[in-house]
Amino acid sequence: MATSEWWQKAVIYQIYPKSFNDSNGDGIGDLPGITAKLDYLKALGVDALWISPIYASPQVDSGYDISNYRVIDPRFGTNEDLYRLITEAHTRNIKVIMDLVANHTSDQHVWFQQSRQSRNNYFSDFYIWRDPRPDGSAPSNWGSYFGGSAWEYEPMRKQYYLHYFAKEQPDLNWENPLVREAVYDLMRFWKAHGVDGWRMDVISGISKFTDFPDYPTPNNESFVVGALHANGPRLHEFLQEMNQEVLTPFAMMSVGEAPGSTAHNARQFVDHTRRELNMVFTFDHMDIDHDHNAPFPEKFHPLPFDLVKLKHSLSEWQNILFEHGWNTLYFENHDQPRVISRWGDDQQYRYQSATAFATVLHGLQGTPYVFEGEEIGMTNAYNFELADYNDIEVTNTAKMLGTAVTGLSATELLAAAHKISRDNARTPMQWDATANAGFTSGQPWLKMNANYATINVATDRQQTQSIFAYYQQLIQLRHNAEWVTAGKYQLLLATDPQLFAYTRTYHDHSWLIVANLSSANAATTALQQALGKQQCGQLLVQNYPARQTLAAPLQPYEALIAELK
Ligand code: TEU
Ligand code: CA
The missing domain is CATH 3.20.20.80 (Glycosidases)
Structure with missing residues (x-):
C-alpha cells in the first residue's frame, strides 16, 4: 500500500x-x-x-x-x-x-417531524418504524447506549421508532x-464550501439487522445493547456507494467511528482495495x-x-x-x-x-x-x-x-x-x-x-x-521521517508490566520506541537482550534529557525514541 x-x-x-x-x-x-x-x-x-x-x-x-x-x-x-x-x-x-x-438526526429535524406524522408521506420511511408487539410493548428488547429501551412509541403513527442513543436521536433508515x-x-454541499473530509459518527451502525431479533437475557435484563447493534448486513455496500458517490469523486478524506x-x-472498512473509508x-x-x-x-x-x-x-x-x-x-x-x-x-x-x-x-x-x-x-x-x-x-x-x-x-x-x-x-x-x-x-x-x-x-x-x-517534536518527526509513516512494527517484551517497547524497521534500518509506563524505575536488561546485537544510537526524542544510552534503568514514565545501529 x-x-x-x-x-x-x-x-x-x-x-x-x-x-x-x-x-x-x-x-x-x-x-x-x-x-x-x-x-x-x-x-x-x-x-x-x-x-x-x-x-x-x-x-x-x-x-x-x-x-x-x-x-x-x-x-x-x-x-x-x-x-x-x-x-x-x-x-x-x-x-x-x-x-x-x-x-x-435530532427529533427536531424536519425529516423526523414529518416522518412521525403519518405512514404515507415523503419522509415516512426516513426512520425505522415498527409495529408494537401484540401486547403493545416495544418490538424487541434492544437497548439504547444511553440506557433504557432503543424503541420509543409515537402515538401519531401508533408505532415505535428506533434510537440507538437518546430518544431525541432517532436512527435514520439507510435502507431507503x-x-x-x-x-x-449534504456532503457535497460542504465540499463546495471547502470542507476537506469527514469523521463519521457511529458509521458501523448505519445498516441494521432489520428483523431486530430479541437478544438472549441470561440475567433477565430488560434491554440489551449487543453485537447486533453494529456491522449490519448492508454496511459495506452502503460505504462503497458513499465512496463512489462522494468520497472518491470529490477527494474527501474519511475516518469512520466504528x-x-x-x-x-x-x-x-479500510482495506484500500475495497474503496470504503481511509481509516476508522x-x-x-x-x-x-x-x-x-x-x-x-x-x-x-x-x-x-x-x-x-x-x-x-x-x-x-x-x-x-x-x-x-x-x-x-x-x-x-x-x-x-x-x-x-x-x-x-x-x-x-x-x-x-x-x-x-x-x-x-x-x-x-x-x-x-x-x-x-x-x-x-x-x-x-x-x-x-x-x-x-x-x-x-x-x-x-x-x-x-x-x-x-x-x-x-x-x-x-x-x-x-x-x-x-x-x-x-x-x-x-x-x-x-x-x-x-x-x-x-x-x-x-x-x-x-x-x-x-x-x-x-x-x-x-x-x-x-x-x-x-514535546508534541511539536513528535509532530515534526512524523513530517520528516519516512520510517514513522512506512516502517514495519515489531513489539518487544509483550508481557513486561512496565515497559511498552517496539521497533519500526524501514529499508534495513530500525528505530526503538520505548516508554516506562509506571511510576517505579524499570530495568533495561530484558530490553537490551531483546535488541540483541542492535545498539542504541542517536536519541531523537526523550523526556529525560540526561540519558545517552540504555544502560541505566528507565525512570518513572521515562520515554525515548532512538535510532538503532
Ligand atoms: O459515539 C458513539 C459511541 O459508540 C458511544 O457509545 C461512545 O462509545 C460513548 O460515548 C463512550 O462513552 C458517538 C459520539 O462520539 C458521541 O459523542 C455521541 O454521543 C454518540 O456517537 C451519538 O451520536
Ligand atoms: Ca461564544
Missing part, C-alpha cells in the same frame, strides 16, 4: 467547539474563537482539524443530535464564520474535517435510497478497562490499567492493518477521559506521563489524533459534583441510582465519573491563568477544571519541561 496520501503524514487535532475558545463572552466556544487560535495550532504543527458537530442542534447530546445539517448553530456562529475559518485554515495549510452524524442520497448531498468492531472488521476509530484499546460482566452502564465500573492488554490490542491493529489499510492513533477524544488521569499519573509525574503516552502513540503507524488540551497535559476534573455534569451518560445514570438497573450508589457513580466520564474531556480549554483560563469573559457553559491556574497553555509553553514542545 502506497503511503503518499496527505493524511498518512498528518497529525489531526480534534476541536470540541463548545469548549475551545469563546469569542463573544456567552460562555460557549465558537467559530471565531477557533479562527483566533489558528496560529496556535499552526505552531503546534498539526495538519488538519476535526471539529465536533457545529450544526443546528437542540444539544441533547452536545450537537450529536442535528436538526439541520446545512446551517451552523447560532451558538457557534454563522455559516459565513465557518467559511472564514476554512479560508484562514487553508491559508495556513491546515485542512478542515467535519463531523458527519448520519446514523441518526432517499436517505442515502440526502446524506451524500464501535463494536474488531481488528478484522476494521480491515473490511475503533475501541479495542479504549475498552481494556471495561468490565464486560459489570452491571449497566459497564463503563462506570472501570478496571485498573493493564499495560499488557494495551500492548496486545495496539499491536494487533498494527499487524493486521500493515500494508492493507491505515490506522487511527488516539488515546483521547470528546468521549474519553484524559489519558494521564485514566492510565498514567496526573500529579507528580504529569509531564513525564503525558509525554510517555504521547511517545508510544506517535511512534506507531497510522494517523495520530490529538484532542484539545492533550498537548498541554490537561487532567480529569476532580472538582465536579454529580450536579455539575452535563454529559447525558452521567445524568441518565444518576436518574437510575438506587434502582435495580444500576448497581451504583451516588458516591460510587461520582468516583467512576471522576475516572471515566466524558465531561473530563469537555471542560473548557485552559489557555492561561486569568479568570476562567482565558476561555471566556463570561460564565463557562460547563464548570472549569479547578487546576487551570497551574495547568494552561501559557504556563506550559514557558517551562523547560513543556508538553506542548
